[in-house]
């Protein structure tokens with residue numbers, strides 16, 4: 249009797265060890281599968297890519313927060329299985345209206361890029377700060393909206409420097425991407441502006457129609473995965489259109505994001521001198 253019990257105990261120990269081993273092997277296998285299904289990022293610029301990978305994998309280094317404060321980029325998790333479109337708002341910020349756009353974005357957990365004029369950033373530094381702190385992207389659109397192609401190198405540089413000065417004063421950082429006013433650029437603009445130039449592939453014509461339904465229709469009829477949509481947060485009908493259209497886009501399976509998030513998610517690398525029309529079209 250005793251012998252048998254001892255044997256049985258030994259056998260039980262063996263069985264437990266075997267089960268443990270099997271469990272470890274299965275866990276390792278599942279771990280490997282999960283890791284290999286994690287999307288590989290090609291970074292927009294070296295720092296950005298690193299932060300996004302770290303954020304998505306939950307392995308943010310201790311000094312990442314400090315490093316990120318130096319950049320205008322706030323990473324967040326993006327569901328890349330969704331159709332991604334970047335919303336961009338030019339010519340602001342504008343007290344009242346920009347904040348309403350921020351609120352509408354926050355409601356759906358969406359983000360957007362704001363191409364700001366330096367003179368407006370100087371006027372409403374608190375709004376710039378709100379855009380930045382809410383995880384949206386602060387971007388540059390010159391100091392006071394001139395056609396840069398008609399300017400000397402020195403004048404272009406002055407536009408960039410004055411704009412960045414106002415942005416730094418408002419939120420502590422320069423613009424990481426730039427949209428030339430009227431989408432006007434030439435070789436000289438590409439040479440002087442020290443970031444990629446971001447244009448758009450869908451113009452809602454909100455500045456022209458000043459109609460919320462027309463702006464909504466332009467977005468809903470045309471928006472496709474990878475698009476960059478042009479709007480202006482200084483116009484009241486645009487703000488209304490955004491408030492109305494965001495829940496509809498969410499329902500239709502879209503993720504509205506910043507330009508940098510869009511490029512990052514699509515694995516598009518851009519540098520100074522590149523002209524971005526959409527995630528699928530870079531000049």
Ligand code: NI
Pocket residue numbers: 338339389393429430
């Ligand atoms: Ni503009």
